[in-house]
Each structure stands twice: as C-alpha cells, then as structure tokens.
Amino acid sequence: MDAARPRTAASASRRRRALLITTGLSLAAGLLLWGTDPGAFRTLPPAYWIMAALAVVADARPHPLPGHRVSRVILPSICFTFAIVLAWGFAPALTVQLIAVTVAGVRMRHSVLRSVHLALQHIAGLGAAALVAELANWRIALRPDLRDAALTCAAAAAWIAARYAVAAVARRCTSERRTRPRRRARADLLGTAALLSLAPLLLLAAQISPALLPMSLLAVHAVQRMVRWAGESERAGRVDALTGLPNRRALQATMSERGPDRQRALLLLDLDRFRTVNDALGHGAGDRLLARVADRLAAAVPRHDLVVRLGGDEFAVLATRVEGAASARRIAEHLTEALSLPFPMDGTPVEVTASIGIALQSGRRDGATLLREAESAMYEAKQRGDQVAVHGPDAPHASPDRLALLADLRAALRRDPADDGIVLYYQPQIAIATGEVVGVEALLRWKHPKRGLVGPEELLRVAEPTPVMRLLTARVLDEVVAQLAAWRTAETPLRAAVNVSARDLHAGDVADRVARLLREHEVPSDLLQLEITESALMADPHRVLDTITRLDRMGVAISLDDFGTGYSSLQHLRRLPLSEVKIDRSFVLGMAEDRGDAAIVRSVIGLADSLGLRAVAEGVEDEVTWRLLAAAGCHAAQGWFHARPMPAAELAEWLGRYRPVRPGVLRGPWIPAK
Incomplete structure (x- = not known):
C-alpha cells in the first residue's frame, strides 16, 4: 500500500534469491577470468588486494540518492575499481566490481533485475575505460606526466559516457519513468567525477606505501556525504514534508518532461469541508487525516501514475495512460470510491469527499495550462455540486476567443495599475x-x-x-x-x-x-x-x-x-x-x-x-x-x-x-x- 508497509515473506524470499543469484554470477565471472589468465592474479601486488578489499567495504554501506531508482546509485567502489583498471587492466577490475555490486545490491535489497542492471552499467564503464587505455597502449606511471593526466581524463569520460548510456537504454527497455531534472543530473555527474578523480591519487599513495590506502575511505565518505546532501536538498524541495508525496514543483517538472506520445490526464482533488476537521478535532488531527488520505490515494493509483500534494487539502494525480475523458472519469470515480470509506480519527470515523477537476493533455501543451484547466474544472464541480467535472473544448469558458481574452486579461493584471x-x-x-x-x-x-x-x-x-x-x-x-x-x-x-x-x-x-x-x-x-x-x-x-x-x-x-x-x-x-x-x-x-x-x-x-x-x-x-x-x-x-x-x-x-x-x-x- 505504501512505503511503510511491513515486509512480507515474499519480498524476503526475493532478496535471498537475489543474493544467491548475484553472488553466483560474481563467483562465476571471477572463476572465468581466473581460468582465462590465472597468472595475472598471482602476480598482482598487495596494493591490488588492499584496494579490492576497500572497494567491497565501501560498498557495504552505499548511499543512493533518497527516493531514486537503481540507475541513480553511485557506488563508492568505482574509485578503487577505476584505479585498478588504470594500473592492472580490465579483468582484475571487473572481478572486484562484480563482488562490490553484489554486496551493494544485498545491502540495498535490490531485486535480481536491479542488481543485473547496476552490474551492466559498471561493466560498461570499466570496459570503456579499459578500451581507452588499450588503444593508447598505456598504464599510469609512478610519476605521471601531462599525457597520463590527459589519458586519465579520457578514460574517466569514457567510463561516465558508457555507464549512463547503458542506464538510458535500460530505462527505455523497462519503460521506467524518467525523473531526472537538470539539477539532479548535475549532482550525479559531480559525485561520479569526484570519485573517479580519486583513482590516480590512490595509485600514487599505493606506490609510496599501500598502508596509506585505507585513509582514502575518509575521502570516499566525504564524497558520499556531498552527493547525499545534494540529493536530500533536491528531494526536500520536491517532496511534501507532511505526506511524503511529491509536491507542486515535482508535478510541474514531471509535466514538462517529454514522454511518449500518449494522452495524459491531470486530476485535481480538493477535499470538501476539510476545515471542519481542523475546527472539531484540531490541526494535529487534520494533518494526520491528510497523511492518511495521501496513503489511500497512493494505494489507489498504478505505479506509473504520479500522486502529488499541491498544498493545503489539494491533491493531484497525473495519469499517464488514458484514452480520453471517459477513461479519466473512471479514474476519478475510482479515487472517490477509495476515499469513501471513513477514516478513523481518535475513535471518530471521519467521512471524506472530494471535488475532482480533470484536464486532458496531449501534444506539447504546457503543464501550467493543464494545471489551470484542472483547477477550473474542480471549481466548476464544486459550483455544480458534482464530484467530477472535465475541462474540455465544449466547456463554455474554453472557446478560443475566451481563452485569448483570458490571456490578455492575465497579461494586463501583471502590468502597472495605471496602464492595465x-x-x-x-x-x-x-x-x-x-x-x-x-x-x-x-x-x-x-x-x-x-x-x-x-x-x-x-x-x-x-x-x-x-x-x-x-x-x-x-x-x-x-x-x-x-x-x-x-x-x-x-x-x-x-x-x-x-x-x-x-x-x-x-x-x-x-x-x-x-x-x-x-x-x-x-x-x-x-x-x-x-x-x-x-x-x-x-x-x-x-x-x-x-x-x-x-x-x-x-x-x-x-x-x-x-x-x-x-x-x-x-x-x-x-x-x-x-x-x-x-x-x-x-x-x-x-x-x-x-x-x-x-x-x-x-x-x-x-x-x-x-x-x-x-x-x-x-x-x-x-x-x-x-x-x-x-x-x-x-x-x-x-x-x-x-x-x-x-x-x-x-x-x-x-x-x-x-x-x-x-x-x-x-x-x-x-x-x-x-
């Protein structure tokens, strides 16, 4: 029903299955690489084994950005595996990375599909970096020069490009909704680049003394905290603090994104007579009621739809798969039915009804217009005493002439009163x-x-x-x-x-x-x-x-x-x-x-x-x-x-x-x- 529901036996079973499968894949990959070139592993220096252990330890407590999908996880192990690929090649780095991804997947309770998804991204990144090194016939030197610096930057750029290319392809294949605003993408890129930039420093420290390598965990932790702070700051601006739902800003960002060429519907809900709950039971009870309404709405819509709290007692649902006004009305009726059961509040059953305005979006109409139309339809429903109203071209206030007049009036009201x-x-x-x-x-x-x-x-x-x-x-x-x-x-x-x-x-x-x-x-x-x-x-x-x-x-x-x-x-x-x-x-x-x-x-x-x-x-x-x-x-x-x-x-x-x-x-x- 919501994020707070108890874990079921089925979910625990899925996690155990994910652990076994991903662990098996990692061991199989390691054995395959060992069988291909067993001598390569025997000749690896102690610095390699220390960095391998640090990579696994670092991923034992990964810090994904709050509320984000697997494609958004930044594993701290990448600084160690990138250093390994620069110094000792693709095979040793891949073995460590697969084990680290397995550990991270178990810690974050990923499904098998998510763990494989994450592993493929990091395999692609390491492979691209190794390809750059192979084409340049290069391994980083003890005393790097400008060529080493340039090739390190090229390898890091290839790692980033390959990893996020695989993530983009996976999102398309799984129809995962894209929720990556520009500011969030910048935080991802900055965190990834910061971790990769630590790799040459790790190698230099290893050349001096491998005993210095564990000190790198402090720098890795600082980068993790920076990335996490950026994610939490961005999330706080896009999530309603009371209900945990996305807020108005998140809705506007989602509506502005270019998705598949299909019709969407915005349903704006305003709770009727909500103020009487505050007056009778107090504002604390009103806040609890809003949180329970949010939970019930979130449980009533499919995962691919977005439930938002706009503020006060107003909520919105962005339905992404509708076939017209009749389909949107059925969604609205489903929502009203979900709210029809009383909410027990301090021993008192509270009845909740909502007026719902519907606006349909197709083509390139902007989200601000859609929100205004849904709000207009909601007020029309309240004035008529109905629960649901649909904004459409047949509405009396929706003719092109009136819409043009309304736009002119809005522009006039933004001017100085002396000339409006x-x-x-x-x-x-x-x-x-x-x-x-x-x-x-x-x-x-x-x-x-x-x-x-x-x-x-x-x-x-x-x-x-x-x-x-x-x-x-x-x-x-x-x-x-x-x-x-x-x-x-x-x-x-x-x-x-x-x-x-x-x-x-x-x-x-x-x-x-x-x-x-x-x-x-x-x-x-x-x-x-x-x-x-x-x-x-x-x-x-x-x-x-x-x-x-x-x-x-x-x-x-x-x-x-x-x-x-x-x-x-x-x-x-x-x-x-x-x-x-x-x-x-x-x-x-x-x-x-x-x-x-x-x-x-x-x-x-x-x-x-x-x-x-x-x-x-x-x-x-x-x-x-x-x-x-x-x-x-x-x-x-x-x-x-x-x-x-x-x-x-x-x-x-x-x-x-x-x-x-x-x-x-x-x-x-x-x-x-x-």
Whole structure:
C-alpha cells in the first residue's frame, strides 16, 4: 500500500534469491577470468588486494540518492575499481566490481533485475575505460606526466559516457519513468567525477606505501556525504514534508518532461469541508487525516501514475495512460470510491469527499495550462455540486476567443495599475424612504486595447472559473479601498459594495487582504461591503462561512447578491452573518407588468424585514417600479432610473447636482436624466 508497509515473506524470499543469484554470477565471472589468465592474479601486488578489499567495504554501506531508482546509485567502489583498471587492466577490475555490486545490491535489497542492471552499467564503464587505455597502449606511471593526466581524463569520460548510456537504454527497455531534472543530473555527474578523480591519487599513495590506502575511505565518505546532501536538498524541495508525496514543483517538472506520445490526464482533488476537521478535532488531527488520505490515494493509483500534494487539502494525480475523458472519469470515480470509506480519527470515523477537476493533455501543451484547466474544472464541480467535472473544448469558458481574452486579461493584471486598462464605475444606491444616496456599487470595466470596453458580465464569465479571478478581485479591492479613503478625506464618505467570487471565498485569504487594506488606508470597516452570490455558497458552504464570519467580525457588511436565483436561500438567510439581500433584477424589471414577479419581490422584502436585513432592489429603470418598491417597503434601490454606473470623477459631479427625491414626488427636470 505504501512505503511503510511491513515486509512480507515474499519480498524476503526475493532478496535471498537475489543474493544467491548475484553472488553466483560474481563467483562465476571471477572463476572465468581466473581460468582465462590465472597468472595475472598471482602476480598482482598487495596494493591490488588492499584496494579490492576497500572497494567491497565501501560498498557495504552505499548511499543512493533518497527516493531514486537503481540507475541513480553511485557506488563508492568505482574509485578503487577505476584505479585498478588504470594500473592492472580490465579483468582484475571487473572481478572486484562484480563482488562490490553484489554486496551493494544485498545491502540495498535490490531485486535480481536491479542488481543485473547496476552490474551492466559498471561493466560498461570499466570496459570503456579499459578500451581507452588499450588503444593508447598505456598504464599510469609512478610519476605521471601531462599525457597520463590527459589519458586519465579520457578514460574517466569514457567510463561516465558508457555507464549512463547503458542506464538510458535500460530505462527505455523497462519503460521506467524518467525523473531526472537538470539539477539532479548535475549532482550525479559531480559525485561520479569526484570519485573517479580519486583513482590516480590512490595509485600514487599505493606506490609510496599501500598502508596509506585505507585513509582514502575518509575521502570516499566525504564524497558520499556531498552527493547525499545534494540529493536530500533536491528531494526536500520536491517532496511534501507532511505526506511524503511529491509536491507542486515535482508535478510541474514531471509535466514538462517529454514522454511518449500518449494522452495524459491531470486530476485535481480538493477535499470538501476539510476545515471542519481542523475546527472539531484540531490541526494535529487534520494533518494526520491528510497523511492518511495521501496513503489511500497512493494505494489507489498504478505505479506509473504520479500522486502529488499541491498544498493545503489539494491533491493531484497525473495519469499517464488514458484514452480520453471517459477513461479519466473512471479514474476519478475510482479515487472517490477509495476515499469513501471513513477514516478513523481518535475513535471518530471521519467521512471524506472530494471535488475532482480533470484536464486532458496531449501534444506539447504546457503543464501550467493543464494545471489551470484542472483547477477550473474542480471549481466548476464544486459550483455544480458534482464530484467530477472535465475541462474540455465544449466547456463554455474554453472557446478560443475566451481563452485569448483570458490571456490578455492575465497579461494586463501583471502590468502597472495605471496602464492595465482596468477601470471601476460606481452606481449609486438610493434609500427609498428619504431619496438620499446611501452607498454605491463598484462595477468592473476593462478597456481592451483591441476590443474596446469589455463589460462586467463578459469579464467575469471569462475570469471567474480560473485563478485569474483572484488577481482581478485583489486589483478591484485595492482601488475601491483607496477610493473610499479619498472620499473620506474629501468629507463625502460613501459606502461601497464590491462583488467577490466563489474562488475568493474558497481561498479564504480575501479576509486578510481586506483587513490589511483597511488598515493601510485608515478606512472604517463599515464603509466597505462585500457582495456574495448563492452559487459561491454552494461551492463549499463550510469554508465560505468561515471566511465571511471573519469579515463580519471585522465590521465588513455582507450582502447576498442575486437573491432568489440560487439554492437553499432561506437556510442561508438563517445561518449567515448577512446585513442585506439584493433582489435580482430579473424579478424587479418585470414587477410592474407581471403579478408573479411583484409577489416574489414583496415576499423577499417582507422576509428580509422580519430578519432585520436591508432589502435592495437592482434594475430599477422607471418611476412605476420605484413607487411599487416604496409601497412594498423596500429599503434601497439602484438602477438607471437615478443614474447609470459612472467613473469616480463623474460620480463626484453627479453627487453635486443630485437632490433627494421621494417616491411621492413626481420626477422633475432637476433629477439627472438616465
């Protein structure tokens, strides 16, 4: 199931079999070489036997890089066997290397295939080095000159090239997934070169006195520690400390690699209502639950797929062998089934569900785009109340035109706010009983360099399903709070309402941003109001409730926008810390002619009044509607009957001309025309 599972009798049997087979191969190779040239071994000096013993001792405690495959093992014995091949030839070096590989394989519990794989790499390296020496008709001298140095470097280069060529061929033959980023490959090469460079020094020490050779183990140990430190440092940057799974960086590196020309799928999982576990059982229990979820996900996917923890309660699975959306959906359903069994936590069974977004990758599409698409699909699943959603060309936000618009918007938000084209218009909200301006709603516009003015509906439709929405909300909040400070300095304080999306509330950091902005601009919290929609509540009610509760405690008013068009409205009115509800314009526009719409509007106003909430009507465009709202007891209204949305400078002029108008007074020429 995972790395911590107990060793089974079958695995112990495999290791014993590996020991017997590899030991037999080594002895057979040694006997074969002995039979070929028995005199060669009898004439070998004591220095050879000391280095042979040191090679075996060094490999008795090998240090493979953490979490890596057999092709990544750097055996310390190579410095001794390389010295032997330079001084006494291929046959003596090969015998020692095979015995050392056998010892290392047993110590690292390698299978027979892995041990043979490792042996072939080192045989190839020694053979290439011996070939260089043979072609040059050369053995290293007691007092080496420049020719000896050049040939030693050539032999070392041949050793490295041959060893890693065999490793690459073996990976291809065994379909082993390639996970060798550039930094990791540099650490491999540096460690190997450092060990090989010790070989001439060992031979010089042997010429002086073979008794000096055991001191080389200290240098070998230092190289091992250096290589291991480099591996652990690299691994720490690519592995999640809590779960032991690869992290976001590892996922991005894997997605950027060129693999076989087959379709891959990225499944992004976000646990539903995870914050309630932290609240009820504590953060320690939440961490243990995340670790157990990671174990269960890792056990549910094949070995060739990658399971990743992205952060928080988000996980991802990179499926490398899918045949389309239907195949990816089956994987997602398998994952949800794996998570369906309760997790026992301190004697309490905890139910876990996840929303899963799927994005399909084929060809040369980059990993960053794939991750954005999977995240977009995941949020779509949450908004719909489904467990699984697939991002595809048939998705409403995936048309080429909208993708181009989204790319332009993302680029604009990275520029300076002074020239990004993002502008805010403000529409006044009028108290019906007094006719006075009680606030404004900030409405977003974007002056696209080619398309002209892009309205809020199209802008939000493109941005809301993507991470760009959070950047856009941050940009709007910055400008609105700064404008509130300017109005307050001009002694014309106004309350401003800002729309926030499901993505903003789901992330939760919007509360921290609002608190920081209000503090920096010295703006009272009651001058800012945030508008949320019922669809935002459906995404993750518990997490959203936590966010808006924090905002309410700060003194920021919360308005429920588009009331009546979502789900569970009465439940939200009862549970959420709201200050007002906004009646959707689809009901207000028709209330003068449609008795049903009028009845709905009156019911909402009565319900809000009984709960102590303000009722604000949107889309008031004529005096008849204005009077009907007044008769129903509506608290405030906004719409073209009083003013269109306008920039802040025009709003200041409008406020200077405006005079309050009550519903009982007929509209006069002094009221600004729409």
